[in-house]
Each structure stands twice: as structure tokens, then as C-alpha cells.
Amino acid sequence: MSEDRHRLVVLGSMDEFVPLVRKARERGWHTIVCDGYPNTPAKLIADESYDVDPRDADAVARLCAEVGADGIVSSYSDLLAECCANIAQRAGLGCPLPPDRLAYLRDKSLMKGMFDELGIPYPKTARVRRGHVREDLEGMGFPCVTKPTDAWGSHGVRVLGDAREVEAAYDEVAGYSDAPYIFVEEYDDGLEFNLMSWVVDGRPVVLEVADREKSDDGEATVPWVSRIVYPSAHTDDVLGEATEMLQKVAGYVGLLNGPLCMQFFWAPGRGVRVCECAGRIFGYEHELLEYASAGAVCVEDLLLDNVYDPVAVSSRLEGHDPHLADVAAGLYFHGRDGRVVSVGGLPDESDPLVKETIVYYRPGEIISHQVGDKPYAARVYLCSPDRGELDRRTDELFQSASMTDGQGRELLLRNRRKVPEGTA
Structure with missing residues (x-):
């Protein structure tokens, strides 16, 4: 060697x-x-x-x-x-960042304080202590979202209707963190987005803005992410305001070169409200950037360049346009606990729109939701130059995908595509 x-x-x-x-x-x-x-x-x-x-x-x-x-x-x-x-x-x-600075992109308490200092709006939030739930929630609106202080992967995130439900869920939510409190945010009913950027010489280059769509069949405690679409149909509505916020955050934490991602809400006439920022790339969706950019941007190349040659990142991203060449969608299928007996209705890569299909559970395997288990039951990546075509194929797959147990019970949570108001 x-x-x-x-x-x-x-x-x-x-x-x-x-x-x-x-x-x-x-x-x-x-x-x-x-x-x-x-x-x-x-x-x-x-x-x-x-x-x-x-x-x-x-x-x-x-x-x-x-x-x-x-x-x-x-x-x-x-x-x-x-x-x-x-x-x-x-x-x-x-x-990219030492631990004390990265903490502002990890610990929700530090993050909210940073947002306050920078004047970045976010949903109304309360720190809620065990035994003081009703007191700490005074003045909060409902429904609300619970979050552990420093967990990951949506563990402990719940949408709840009143203080009584928060009390009932408190120990489960708090169990994902060592902090002596949890966060409770007012539920934001705006459109939801993921934004990936790469900071180059202190300035964020927006790689993409994506629509983050959720489903809810009334059975789950919290709506689940069922589809993410790159680029967002609202890229021009949010790009300028979101980029200004990213610039403030990058300067605050001292990030000169590296990933900076943001999850946020937006509604016409109200503007952007930030859910959280992160000093890493979104997992299980960054592939969509490569598909939608027709291979022009590969996150793995950016990560590797950044280790030994950050200047190469600048060259790769020169002239990058977050509107992207095509439209790509990740379909995320979540499952209930149970033993899988039958799997069907998922496409293979002979489908002209399908880039990749991954089935995480095969017949005989048990779907589980313990920490460290597989994040989804299955996922499918689609790509097309036409968003309408992508939407139609999404609807077909949301109807056909199936995993059943020995009693014929459907284990997949039923995804439904978010249809904009005023459209069919």
C-alpha cells in the first residue's frame, strides 16, 4: 500500500x-x-x-x-x-465544526436561543418539565408537537391535542433525552420543506428546496413523511428568505465549509418559520438531488472533497441552480409492527420512472420500531422531467404497495399524496 x-x-x-x-x-x-x-x-x-x-x-x-x-x-x-x-x-x-459550535445545530435549546438572537422566526415553543406540564403550557395553542431536546430520527415527536395528552406522553418523549425537560411547539399548518445547502467559504450555496409531504390515516400518533419531492413547486417563493436565514446561521456557528440543512414551514403572506437547522445532510433522501440534477450534484463527492480538498467543492458547485433539471420523488412506506407474510405492489427498476426500490422487510421478517431498527418498510425513488407524470405514478404506487401479516392485515400505513388546494 x-x-x-x-x-x-x-x-x-x-x-x-x-x-x-x-x-x-x-x-x-x-x-x-x-x-x-x-x-x-x-x-x-x-x-x-x-x-x-x-x-x-x-x-x-x-x-x-x-x-x-x-x-x-x-x-x-x-x-x-x-x-x-x-x-x-x-x-x-x-x-466542519467543533463540538461546541455544532451543538447549536443539535441541541434544540441552544438552537432556539440562536434563532432568538438572529431574529429567525420559529413556531411558538415551551420548555415543559415533568410535573409542571399544565403550568409550562400556559398560553400555548393546540394541537402541539412534542420533541425531546437532543434526539434524532423523529424519536419522541408526537402531535397532541391538549395538555392532558402531553402529560400522558411525557415519560415516553422524555425517555429519548437526558435533559430535564421536553420541548412542545405549536403545530404549524403551513407547507413543509427540506432545504439542503453547502457552505463554501462562509456562504451557503442552496443545493435544493424540497416539498416534504406527510400522510395521516388517523391511526398513527404523528403524521409520517410519505413523499419528498425535489425541487419544490414553491422554490421561488421561499428561496430568498431561506437563504438569508442560512447565512445568519452559518455566521453564528462559524461554519466555513460543510453541509447546512434546514427544515421549515411557509405559508403565503406569513413567510418562513424554521423548524430546525442541521449540520449534516438529510439521510434517505439526498439521492434525490443526484437524480433531479441529472447527476450534476453528488452528495458523496461533496462529503469526500470536504475532508481533504474543500476548494474542489467550490468548483463542483459553481453556477449550481436549485431549480434542477428534472423532478425526483422519494416515496417512504412505513409499517405497523408485525410479521410480514406477503409483499406486493412495489415496482422494480424496469419501470421507466423508477430509479431505485428498496424493500426492507421480506416475508418471514418482523417489522419493529425499536431504536436502531430499519427506518422504513420500503422506499421507492422516482424521477421524471414532468411533475404531473410523477404525481400520477405516486398515486398508483400508494394504492398498490402492500405488506400483509398471517391474518391478511395490512401492515403498511396508507400513504396519501398531498394535493394542493383548488386542484383535483
């Missing part, structure tokens, strides 16, 4: 990390994949792999020294971004 060959630690080993490891290896780099899960997809293709929990920053930092790592990378989850920053600081490796 060449002495000048980069030795890159990749923090994370699930299927989302497979393209990242492959691209690093294509560049001739030695890949070292590390997390607490054995025999996972990215570990099977890496040059080396280790089963070490990334939350143990000292242990992974020692591993970095032992394997001679000269770089570390992660993304796709707030937890892994935080772990990466902690490990990089201990191991003397580069990272």
Missing part, C-alpha cells in the same frame, strides 16, 4: 454509507468503517471495519491513531454528526 494513500475513517455502516465508501475506494483511498453494528453493508465492502460504538469518542479516537487515519467523515444523522465532531477533536482530525 502506498505511504501517501489517504486513510479515511467512515463513521456509519448502514446502506446509506455504501455509496460513500465505494466512491472513496474509487479515489484510491483506504477506507476504515466504524460503528457499533456488525456485518453491515458498508463494512462488507470497506478495506477495514471495526465494531466500536461511535458514542465512545475516546475509543474511536484511539482507533484512529492505531490505524493511522488522516481523515474522518460522516453525515445523514444528527447523532453521527455529533459523534464525528467529538472524535475528530480528540483525534486531531479535521471536521
